[in-house]
Structure formats: structure tokens, C-alpha cells
Amino acid sequence: MMDKSTPADKPLTGHLRADGRPLGLGEYVKNGGYGALRKAVTSMASAEVTDVVTQSRLAGRGGAGFPTGRKWGFAATGPDYAGAKYLVANGDEMEPGAFKDRVLMEGNPHLLLEGMAIAAYAVGAATAYLFIRAEYRKSDQIMRRAIAEAREAGYLGKRIFGSGFDVEIIPHSSAGRYICGEGSALLNALEGERPIPRHKPPHQTSAGLWSKPTVVNNVETLCCVPAIITNGAHWFIDLARSGEGGTKLYTVSGRVNRPGAWELPLGTSIRELLEEYAGGMRTGLHVTAVLPGGGSTGFVLEKDLDTPMDEASLRQVGSRLGTGTIIVLDDQTCPVGMLHNLEQFYAQESCGWCTPCWQGLHWVRELLGDIEGGRGTMADIGLLQWHVDLIKPEHTFCDLAPGAMQPLESGLRHFYSDFVAHVREHDCPRRAAGRRWG
Amino acid sequence: MLTDAERLRIEETFALYESRSASAVDGLLIIQQSRGWVSDEALADLAQFLAVSTHSLESLASFYSMIFRHPVGRHVIMVCESVCCWIAGSAELTAYLNDRLSVGLGETTADGRFTLLPVVCLGACDRAPAMMVDGRLHGPVVAADIDSILSQYP
Ligand SMILES: Cc1cc2nc3c(=O)[nH]c(=O)nc-3n(C[C@H](O)[C@H](O)[C@H](O)COP(=O)(O)O)c2cc1C
Ligand code: SF4
Numbered sequence: 083m084m085d086k087s088t089p090a091d092k093p094l095t096g097h098l099r100a101d102g103r104p105l106g107l108g109e110y111v112k113n114g115g116y117g118a119l120r121k122a123v124t125s126m127a128s129a130e131v132t133d134v135v136t137q138s139r140l141a142g143r144g145g146a147g148f149p150t151g152r153k154w155g156f157a158a159t160g161p162d163y164a165g166a167k168y169l170v171a172n173g174d175e176m177e178p179g180a181f182k183d184r185v186l187m188e189g190n191p192h193l194l195l196e197g198m199a200i201a202a203y204a205v206g207a208a209t210a211y212l213f214i215r216a217e218y219r220k221s222d223q224i225m226r227r228a229i230a231e232a233r234e235a236g237y238l239g240k241r242i243f244g245s246g247f248d249v250e251i252i253p254h255s256s257a258g259r260y261i262c263g264e265g266s267a268l269l270n271a272l273e274g275e276r277p278i279p280r281h282k283p284p285h286q287t288s289a290g291l292w293s294k295p296t297v298v299n300n301v302e303t304l305c306c307v308p309a310i311i312t313n314g315a316h317w318f319i320d321l322a323r324s325g326e327g328g329t330k331l332y333t334v335s336g337r338v339n340r341p342g343a344w345e346l347p348l349g350t351s352i353r354e355l356l357e358e359y360a361g362g363m364r365t366g367l368h369v370t371a372v373l374p375g376g377g378s379t380g381f382v383l384e385k386d387l388d389t390p391m392d393e394a395s396l397r398q399v400g401s402r403l404g405t406g407t408i409i410v411l412d413d414q415t416c417p418v419g420m421l422h423n424l425e426q427f428y429a430q431e432s433c434g435w436c437t438p439c440w441q442g443l444h445w446v447r448e449l450l451g452d453i454e455g456g457r458g459t460m461a462d463i464g465l466l467q468w469h470v471d472l473i474k475p476e477h478t479f480c481d482l483a484p485g486a487m488q489p490l491e492s493g494l495r496h497f498y499s500d501f502v503a504h505v506r507e508h509d510c511p512r513r514a515a516g517r518r519w520g
Numbered sequence: 521m522l523t524d525a526e527r528l529r530i531e532e533t534f535a536l537y538e539s540r541s542a543s544a545v546d547g548l549l550i551i552q553q554s555r556g557w558v559s560d561e562a563l564a565d566l567a568q569f570l571a572v573s574t575h576s577l578e579s580l581a582s583f584y585s586m587i588f589r590h591p592v593g594r595h596v597i598m599v600c601e602s603v604c605c606w607i608a609g610s611a612e613l614t615a616y617l618n619d620r621l622s623v624g625l626g627e628t629t630a631d632g633r634f635t636l637l638p639v640v641c642l643g644a645c646d647r648a649p650a651m652m653v654d655g656r657l658h659g660p661v662v663a664a665d666i667d668s669i670l671s672q673y674p
Contacts, residue, residue, distance in 0.1 A: 178603045181643045216586040217642050219655040252536050257545050258585035260640065274542035276579050292538045335604040335645035342646050377603060415607050423606040427640055519609025519649060519663070
């Protein structure tokens with residue numbers, strides 16, 4: 083590969099072991115690990131830590147892209163507040179196409195723990211939860227072992243580095259369901275309530291877990307924090323090729339030669355990722371479009387593959403950075419079938435709380451099933467568009483359903499003729515493209 | 521009745537949260553680990569132990585996809601249906617397993633060895649098509665490997 087970068091250019095993955103085993107505590111510390119935590123708790127006020135993170139332009143890597151330092155600032159309380167605060171690391175990662183947080187938890191568990199401890203210090207939390215999805219059994223084992231190791235060595239627990247700061251990290255293994263990744267549903271899940279989203283306001287930063295001020299951050303977001311504290315905000319901004327700070331752990335999946343995960347500067351183009359890192363398409367296949375940021379983002383067509391993978395650039399082509407996890411649609415895969423699969427996921431994972439979502443997404447799935455199966459009509463295509471127009475932010479209780487509409491909205495725009503062909507021919511025109519597996 | 525070992529493990533989680541009822545998911549998982557699934561009786565016992573109503577615990581147990589409220593076979597196979605696995609042929613993989621094991625999705629083989637379930641996503645898009653057996657990930661799965669994978673689970 084043409085990669086000339088050094089570990090210093092890759093704060094998240096630069097030190098990962100080649101054999102795929104997790105980086106142990108000894109190796110992590112040898113590479114400077116826990117130095118950022120030491121620096122933060124022994125030489126910086128918590129507000130200073132938040133300031134550096136704000137200046138670094140770190141934006142949430144969990145899909146919504148909210149500025150991390152600003153979020154931490156919202157959890158600040160006056161000196162009179164003596165109650166608890168919480169930090170929560172969101173490792174629910176169930177967005178279709180996403181597996182980046184798994185790579186981080188399995189490969190560099192102490193980086194996440196250090197990031198969580200620094201974030202807890204910045205927001206004034208003495209307890210931090212790590213929420214891990216049910217299917218990530220390996221991540222779960224690795225993180226639990228790392229927590230025990232770090233506690234044993236005094237990097238977690240009481241009076242860290244002789245400072246007055248105490249922090250405990252508590253792992254929580256979940257039991258399935260995409261909605262648990264939605265920040266407020268996740269808090270209900272931790273409280274042992276039915277994990278449906280909560281009404282906002284109040285915001286979690288003022289009344290979150292057990293009604294205490296709470297900050298929820300994505301695993302990758304928290305993993306960015308130690309290097310920012312060590313090297314400073316400007317260093318982090320300079321890592322990116324665009325104005326948004328840092329690197330991104332991008333992934334590519336679909337029928338490419340080498341599906342995988344690579345940490346690269348924010349602003350790396352889709353084409354570079356597909357061709358240089360994922361090794362291009364498998365023999366006989368061509369790329370039609372990609373979902374650049376996971377299942378809840380709009381399609382970007384082949385002609386726009388030179389678009390840099392950052393929020394501002396992807397917005398210009400009608401999509402979003404989302405989780406930065408690319409799913410490739412090839413020319414022998416039916417876009418209608420792909421959308422049917424995606425909407426099946428969202429319909430099934432709807433938590434059932436609000437009608438536009440649990441009713442609407444089921445209709446969408448049925449309509450797509452009919453069209454894909456050659457039983458659809460032109461009126462059905464119109465009904466799909468109608469749902470896209472109605473299922474919007476503010477019309478639903480959380481962003482699951484509006485997110486589900488993003489691939490469909492762009493799919494209807496870019497692949498309208500495919501929809502019409504299914505109706506006219508009473509079949510999938512690409513069905514003959516053959517077996518996928520065997 | 522919860523066993524002493526189950527009680528002990530569940531009690532250990534009480535200190536992790538502000539309220540005892542927050543141990544519900546841990547409790548369900550602990551019971552499932554020791555018994556394979558969560559029966560009506562076990563659910564009622566856990567509800568009593570956590571001082572929550574059976575209804576509210578059932579509303580959790582039925583919400584979470586990884587809590588089994590029906591008996592399952594000795595081994596549980598979960599085939600990923602997420603979009604990347606679908607592109608890589610998960611539907612064909614499922615059909616192959618249906619045929620090979622003579623069971624549909626949600627069913628258990630006559631000898632009680634395997635239960636075959638769909639799963640919305642395994643987070644293994646780089647290893648599509650993927651499946652998980654008893655918590656172990658396999659992928660990319662090709663037809664020629666199926667027999668040797670299954671033989672690891674007697
Ligand atoms: C349906 C739904 C599922 C989500 N799943 C996840 C997830 O698995 N992991 C995650 O970090 N954020 C997820 N989010 C976003 C979270 O609500 C929240 O924005 C994020 O965890 C905040 O962290 P960040 O600011 O560091 O990105 C999800 C949002 C929605 C609406
Ligand atoms: S949009 Fe869907 S997932 Fe979100 S609250 Fe409504 S029903 Fe639940």
C-alpha cells in the first residue's frame with residue numbers, strides 16, 4: 083500500500099498490533115499511553131481540558147457530528163452542585179455498515195479507557211459506563227480484561243496519579259436492539275427501563291442518567307481525546323485535509339477486494355478509499371454508488387466519488403458523513419433490493435413508540451417488497467415518495483425514522499428508472515445477475 | 521427458583537447502578553447463560569428478586585432480541601441479515617442452512633442440536649456474509665466451510 087504515514091499520524095490505530103491481538107497495558111504505556119491522563123489530572127483544570135477539545139474541532143463520530151467540547155461544556159455545573167455526574171461511552175454500534183468501534187475496542191482497549199477517564203475528568207464524573215452491544219462478545223471480553231488491568235495498575239480507581247480525581251469505569255453488556263444506541267434510549271437501557279428514546283428537553287447534559295448531568299459520547303470520539311491532550315488542538319486540526327479536525331477511522335464494505343478499516347485524514351476522498359485502500363471492485367463488478375456514512379445516509383453516485391469524506395463536502399452532494407462507514411452498491415446489485423433490505427432493518431428496529439415510525443416504516447418495507455418482487459404499481463412508487471416527505475425530523479420522537487428515509491429519498495431520486503423498470507417488467511431486471519454466494 | 525450461583529452473580533451487579541431494578545438486563549443475561557433461555561418461571565423469580573413487576577420485566581425481556589423467551593437448541597446459529605451481508609449473499613446462505621439442517625429460521629433441529637435465527641446485524645461487514653454460533657463469529661462464510669464450522673459444535 084502507498085501509505086507513508088507514521089504512528090504519529092494515526093492517533094487511533096498507529097500502534098495496533100499486526101497480529102490483530104489487543105494492545106496490552108505494558109505496550110500501551112510504553113508508547114506513551116496514560117500520559118495524557120496524567121497530564122490532564124495533574125496539570126490542567128477540567129475546564130482547560132474541555133477548552134482544548136473544543137479548539138481541536140473534534141466532532142462526534144457516532145453519526146450526528148455534534149462538537150464534543152461544546153457538549154462537555156453543557157454539563158458544567160456551578161460549584162454548589164454536589165451530586166453525581168456521569169460519562170457514558172456508546173459502544174452500541176449497530177448502524178448498517180459500521181464496525182469501526184469494534185476495531186478500536188478489540189485492538190486498543192486502553193486508548194478508549196484513557197479517553198473515557200479524561201472525558202470524565204473534564205465533565206466532573208466519577209463514574210463512567212461503557213455500553214457494549216450484545217453481539218460484540220470479543221470486544222466485551224477484551225474491554226473487561228483491560229478495565230481490570232488498568233484498575234490494578236492504578237490508572238483507574240481512586241486518586242489517579244496522586245491527584246484528587248477518582249474514576250471507575252463500569253462495562254454494561256447489552257442484549258440487542260439498534261435503538262439502544264440512540265443516546266437517550268441508551269440511558270433508559272442502563273437504568274433498566276424499556277430502552278425507548280426520551281423527550282428532549284431536558285437535555286442529557288442537565289438531566290440524563292438517573293436525572294444527573296450526563297455526557298454520552300461515541301467510542302471513536304473518546305479515542306481521539308488522549309492524543310489531543312498530549313499534542314494540542316492545532317496538531318489535531320492539522321491532521322485533517324479539510325477544516326474539520328483529526329483523522330477518521332473509515333471503513334469500506336460491499337463487494338470490494340479488501341473490505342476493511344483504515345484511519346486516514348478527515349477529507350480523504352471516497353475514490354481514494356475505494357481504490358487504494360479497499361483494492362477496488364471485485365472482478366467483473368463496477369461501483370454504481372455508495373452510502374458514505376452507513377445505512378442512514380444518502381447515496382453518492384459514482385460521478386461524485388472524488389468527494390472528500392467530511393461533513394461539509396458530503397452535504398454538498400446531498401449526503402452526510404454519518405459514521406464514515408462506506409457501503410458500496412455495485413452494478414450487479416439491485417438498488418431497490420438494497421433499499422428493501424435497509425428498510426426491513428429500520429422497520430424491525432423501530433422501538434414502536436411513535437406512529438410515523440412504527441407504522442410508516444412497515445408500510446415502506448411492504449411497498450419496497452412488492453416493487454422488488456414485481457407486484458408493485460406506479461402508485462406504490464408515489465406512496466414511497468409520500469412517506470419520504472412525511473417522515474421527517476420533528477414528525478417523529480427520535481432520528482431513527484428520518485435517518486431511515488435518507489437512503490430512500492436519495493434512492494428514489496437517483497434510481498427512479500430502476501423502480502419504474504420493476505413495475506413495468508413485473509420483476510427485478512437484475513435478478514439474472516446471478517448467484518451471490520455458493 | 522433462582523440458583524444460589526445466579527443470585528450471587530446478580531447481587532454482584534447491584535453495586536454498579538443507582539437502583540436495583542437497573543440490574544434487570546444483567547439478571548436476564550445471567551439466567552440465560554446458565555439455562556440457555558428465560559422461562560416464565562425464571563422471569564417471575566427474577567422480577568421478585570429485583571422488586572419489579574413481572575410485567576415490566578417482561579416488557580424488557582421481549583424488547584431485547586438476544587433474550588430468548590423460548591427454549592433453544594444446544595447451539596444457536598445467527599445469520600446476519602444486514603445490508604453488507606445481504607449484498608454478499610446472506611439470503612442464499614440462510615437457504616443453504618435451512619436445507620442442510622432441515623429447519624426454518626426460528627426453529628430447532630429435531631435432535632435439539634441447533635437453533636437457527638436471523639440477526640439484524642453482527643457488525644462484521646468486513647467479513648460478509650457472517651454468522652455467529654454461540655457468540656463466536658464466523659465469516660466470510662462459504663458453502664464449502666459450513667460442514668467444518670458446524671462440526672465444531674457437537
Ligand atoms: C437510532 C439511532 C441509533 C444510534 N446508534 C448509535 C450508536 O450505536 N453509537 C453511537 O455512538 N451513536 C449512536 N447514535 C447517536 C447517538 O444518539 C449520539 O448522538 C452519540 O452517541 C453521541 O456521541 P458523539 O457526539 O460522540 O458522536 C444513534 C442515534 C440514533 C438516532
Ligand atoms: S422514531 Fe421510531 S425508534 Fe424513534 S422513538 Fe419513534 S418509534 Fe421509536
